[in-house]
Amino acid sequence: MNKQQFLDALRRGLSQLPPEEIEKQLGYYSELIDDMLEDGMTEYEATERLGSVREIYENILQNMPLPMLVRTRTRPEGGWSALSIILVILGFPIWFPLAMALLAVVVSIYVVIWALVIVGFVVVLAIILSAVLFSVFFVRLLFTSLAAALLALGFSLALAGAALLAGIIAVGCCKLIIKATAAIGRGIKSLFIRREG
C-alpha cells in the first residue's frame, strides 16, 4: 500500500485512543516512512517493511495502559453533554454502591481462592509434622518392639510421600491461579479494545 493508505488504516485501527496519542503514533510512523523514502525505498517497499497495519495497531492497543483504553470507550461521540453529566452525578448514590458491591464480591472470590491455596499448604505442613512424629515413634519403638517400629517407619515414609505429592499439587495450583489471573487481565483489556466490524 502507499503511505497515505497505511496511515489511514493505522488511524482507523487506533481510533478509540485519545487524539493526542493517535497523533503521536501516526507522527512516528509517518516520519519513519519519510526516512525510508529518503533512503531510496518506494512507498510500497516502506509499508511492506513496516509490516501488517493490523498487527501494529493491535500491538499498540494491547500495550496501552487500561485507563487510556477505558477513557475513550466511555466517552460518547462529541463529548459529555451537560444533561449526562448531571444524570451521572445525581445517580451517584445508586451506581456507586452497586459498583463497590460488585468490586467487593469479585475481590472476595479472589481472596477465597487464595485462602484455599493457603489451607492446602497448611495441610501439607500438617502431614509433614505427622511424618516427623512417626519417625520419632520409630526411633523410640526400636528399643521395645521391632515390628511396631517398622510399622511406625512405614507410616512416616507414607506420610512423607503424601506430603510431597500434596506439596506438588499446591504449588501447581498456585502457578495455575497466577496464570489464570494474568489471562483474565488480558481478557478484560481486550474487552475494551474495539474491533472494526
Next chain:
Amino acid sequence: MLDAQMKRGLIEVCVLSAVSREDSHGYKIVKDLSPFVAISESTLYPILRRLENSGSLSVYSVEHNGRLRKIYRITPAGREQIGQFLQDWSEIAAMYDFIKGGVEE
C-alpha cells in the same frame, strides 16, 4: 532463549547507548542497532516513549527537508542508567568466568 524481561531491559540500554553517541531519531536508531540487536521499528517506539517518560531521554523537533523530525537526546539520568548497567554486567561477567572455569576443569 533469553528471558523476555531481561531482553527488554537489555534492548533499552542498547537504545540509550545508540543515542548517547549522538542525538538520533527512530529510523537511524533501528539501523544502528540492527547489526547487534533484532529490533523492529514498531518495537522501538514504545521503548523510546518509556525512556522519555522515565527521564532518560529528551525529545526535540528539528526541521529536515521541509518536515519536522523528532530527535532524541540522552539525559544525565540516561547516562547513569548505562553506567549502572555496565557495573551490573561486570558483576555478572565475574560470575560467568567462575562458572565457566568450573566446567573446563
